[in-house]
Amino acid sequence: MIVANLDGEIDMSNARRLATSIADEVTNDVLGLVVDLTEVRYIDSAGIQVIYDLHERLNKRGQRLRLVVPPDSVIARTLDLVNASRAIGIVDATETAVAAMASPGEEPG
């Protein structure tokens, strides 16, 4: 399982680079990916697209994706605007994400 801790701001200037660098880390043999957005203070539609792309890519290989987003944060509100929170599994702490992923039988993320 891979945990990606992100910080800073994600927009169209760095989204593609971010997508590549995360995708490069997620090899076929890992159980899944936890993207920790706790320290991220801005994400726009380009950043959200990266998350959707990762989600789709992992799903195809039977891997899971969990986002760590503190409730009531800017990122949580942004993801809510486009209903991303419904499509992608969001938790509020990395430990929760890791625990959920480690236990079998969970619904695919």
Next chain:
Amino acid sequence: MVKGEGNRTAQPVGSGLGEGQVFLGTGSVAPDTTRPEQVSRIYRLNDPALSEMELEPLLNELLGRIKEILSVDTVAILLLDDKGEELVARAARGLEEEVERGFHIPIGSGYAGRIAAERAPIFIADVDHADVVNPILRQKGIRSLLGVPLIVEADLLGVLHVGTLKPRTFTNEDAAVLQLAANRVAPAIERSRLFQALAREHRAGVMLQRSLLPDRLPELVGLPVAARYFPARDEVGGDWYDVMELPRGKIGVAIGDVVGHGIGAAALMGQLRTALRAYALDGYEPAEVLERLNRLVQSIRGRGMATAAYATFDKEKGTLRFASAGHPPPAVARPGGEARLLETSPGAPLGALSYSKYVEQEATLEDGDILILYTDGLVELREQSLDVGLARLLEAVSGASSSDHACRQIVRDLVPPEGGRDDIAFVALQNAPVPAELLLRLPADPGVLTQVRETLRRWLRARGAPAREIEMITLACGEACSNAIEHAYSPGAAFFEVEGSADDGLVTVAVRDTGHWRAPRGENRGRGLTIMESVMDVVEIDSKPLGTEVLMRRRLPA
């Protein structure tokens, strides 16, 4: 006096006489056989007016005088090329073609080449019978030649020869006079060549230095930057400055001064500037950057020393953090107020100690404050204490209204018009006040988005928007700007504009580009529009042939 001159530069008499050639050594010439009127004229070859001349006019002037003194038809000077392998015709009288055609001959061959190889005078009584390679000499109908080497402190510079159209038997006296003339002009040629070589190095150094300085400063929204660099009058130094956008919306400003002069100093400057930038972009704070830089200087072979100051500015908080490695303190000018120096506790210059700790200081840049970093060439004035220089700097920048204004005032009051003794570099960064009405015009480049957001946040905060509103309106505007950047369609540099106003709690932001609005492609851009529409009360997209305007309004909660 004449004797002394003649003996000091006496040359060995050459061996291997050829037919029709007479070898003469200056050492064999007794000064008392030199005609007095010729001697006084030769001395005038060395008059002070000649020492400041460029090489070509100097040579031409000398040739004219020699031609007259010896009553000859031709005079030519051939100088050794930079590799020391060939003689190249550089100036001539009566033999101008030699120079025009760029006549050159290897040392050892031909007439001039043999003089150079033998380092001794050679007289040819009749050119037709001698080994003369140069066809110009034959074509001209020159019958007799006398040539001497040009030597300075045992270094061969070239050859000076004279010729006549009628057969003439040059006497030992003629040879002595010519050698005396050669001994007189050789140092002038050497000086002029050294001067030109120095001028070349200076120009190369200035070019190197310029190429190592930022070719343009970043255009930072709300943080106008200006800088100037003046190379030293005589020798290029190792001053540098740099301004860079850092992660998390901070700005880095650096200045430095490599101890020493010349191309070596400029080259070390280039290394330090690049290294500082690399550490800064990695997000290290000022003290850490200087510590790393000091370690780097230690590792450079034949390392030098440098002073440097580095500051990071967090524009959202208005806080400045800075550290200094033996560098003079930063100045802060306030429009309509007094300028002041920031208190520093400078550590050792870079490269001075194998391990240096640097102390970081913090200061606040209020709205409008201008930070000025400079090198000591600006404040170290001849015969005056550093305090006087610093006071003059503060006086010069007092009342400056912008970064560029501060720079112009410094140039006017402190930079000597003819250049300083030392390099002078300075850079100014203003924390420009947030205007009530926002108007940004920016290149259509994704890299500007961070700045747009920071400016919007500052502007919205100044308009009294609560934190949550600031983030959401910034998000909506960010989406509109991303669209503008994506759609900007122009063969040259494309720009887009952001205009903002707030009236009685109603925030209006317009984003204009010069491209065509395109229907959102894929979910990504569709989400962008969704975000704009969910955040703002009103979103109007007005697409015209010459550009698209996205107008958004939102009423702030009471």
